[in-house]
Amino acid sequence: MSKNVKLKVPFAFDDEKRLYNPHIAEKGRHYFCPACKDTVILRKGEIKAPHFAHKASETCNQETIIHRIAKQLILQVISDWKAGQIDPPILKRTCEICRKPKDQPLPDKVECAMLEYRMSDGFVVDVALMVENEPAAAIEIKVSHAVDENKAELLSVPFIELEGQKVIEDPHAFEPIHDQFLSFTCGTCKQAKTRFQVKVNQIAKQTGVELPNRYYRYGFCECWRCKREIIVFAWPKASEWDYSAPKVKPMPKTIQYRYSKTVGSNYWANTCPHCKSIQGDWHLFSEPDGPFFGIRCKENSQDAYKRDMQNIIGYAIYNGVLAES
Ligand SMILES: [Zn+2]
Ligand SMILES: [Zn+2]
Ligand SMILES: [Zn+2]
Known part of the structure; x- marks a missing residue:
């Protein structure tokens, strides 16, 4: 230096x-x-x-100074909060459903912060957030180097990474450059998600359709012909033109191998449990009021399933079909 x-x-x-x-x-x-x-x-x-x-x-050196101050400020903010002197620090999160930035107060269960804490896996984290005397989450401070990938992958607790300089500017708001904390759903979306579940459960019950919890993503819409509300499904396809049969059994009974005049051949389609008419993919995936508009189910994994379901719910919220009754 x-x-x-x-x-x-x-x-x-x-x-x-x-x-x-x-x-x-x-x-x-x-x-x-x-x-x-x-x-x-x-x-x-x-x-x-x-x-x-x-x-x-x-x-x-400058890096060490920034790093040390940022850690200490976080410790100070958390202990002031726990002593009842200030409001909880705010985490800047992204809602996993509406994708909007939202503020999440640090959960009350966090008891204190500890600096330079050695985890049972051997890694030393900049700040450990303690719950019942155990590290429940970690904060890493970036000054010039990001958290190394190996550590990011092996760390046994959820963590966020904060920019040291940002912490110094506002130690009360944690704005992660990396957010590996548990996923976050905002209050509005939580309520809308509940309304979605209530709604699909209702329609499923009325139509005798069972709601799966893997592979078959589901939403609801009006049948284009009889105008009654029905459950429709989306499942992983290699491409738009993949007409092969869905790969997971049991298959919802409304998915049927039917002849479509539009397509000009037989294919696996959603059908209406009331009037039996085909609910064309165009109607479901490509029309702006289709329940799967913009949803492309490609991957057959539970993560992809969860993400697609969130997007379906997110789109239903955006489309206003989950309005409070
Ligand atoms: Zn010095
Ligand atoms: Zn939200
Ligand atoms: Zn119908």
């Missing part, structure tokens, strides 16, 4: 290891660099903005 590089110290420790920024720090008190523990000098002059001056150092 060059001696000429001026180290910036946005926050310094006092004697009790609490962080102060130069605006609230007081002249005549001792402050220390959070990284190397060297004394820093508070400068509050007429011209320059208040700042801490750090002596040129062979050992200290």
